[in-house]
Amino acid sequence: MEKRKLVLTFSEDIVTQPITYRLVKDYDLSFNILRAEITPDMEGKILIEISGTRKNIEKGVQYLKGAGVSIQEAVKDIILDKDLCVSCGLCTSLCITQALTPDKKTRKLLFDKEKCILCGLCANSCPLDAIKLNI
Numbered sequence: 001m002e003k004r005k006l007v008l009t010f011s012e013d014i015v016t017q018p019i020t021y022r023l024v025k026d027y028d029l030s031f032n033i034l035r036a037e038i039t040p041d042m043e044g045k046i047l048i049e050i051s052g053t054r055k056n057i058e059k060g061v062q063y064l065k066g067a068g069v070s071i072q073e074a075v076k077d078i079i080l081d082k083d084l085c086v087s088c089g090l091c092t093s094l095c096i097t098q099a100l101t102p103d104k105k106t107r108k109l110l111f112d113k114e115k116c117i118l119c120g121l122c123a124n125s126c127p128l129d130a131i132k133l134n135i
């Protein structure tokens with residue numbers, strides 16, 4: 001048995017379709033949704049932990065890709081270095097879950113770890129390397 005943490009991205013045309021239940025029914029996999037940010041008519045992202053045999057996980061991943069879901073391995077953690085960050089806001093535009101947002105009054109960058117789905121997209125956007133990924 002293997003476990004993998006994956007970030008699934010659903011485009012707006014498939015975000016409301018019941019796609020993931022087939023992982024259980026057709027591929028004998030179990031999964032936990034660890035975090036999710038899904039809004040009807042918009043892109044959605046979920047972080048899942050998927051369990052099953054390596055072969056079945058691969059088949060399930062191929063099924064999801066065929067259904068139009070983008071998949072990436074989740075990172076283990078992200079760390080924001082507040083000493084390096086100058087609150088330019090570049091990273092906030094990439095964070096669909098709004099884990100990274102500017103403070104409404106001070107414009108300083110806020111990081112809400114509870115909302116982070118560990119997709120890792122923000123790290124590459126930072127010109128100062130203030131966001132580190134633990135892969």
Ligand code: SF4
Binds near residue numbers: 084109128129130
């Ligand atoms: S891109 Fe980097 S410097 Fe700019 S707000 Fe985000 S973490 Fe801070």
Ligand code: SF4
Binds near residue numbers: 078121122
């Ligand atoms: S890894 Fe970065 S972009 Fe992804 S959800 Fe977390 S803070 Fe947002």
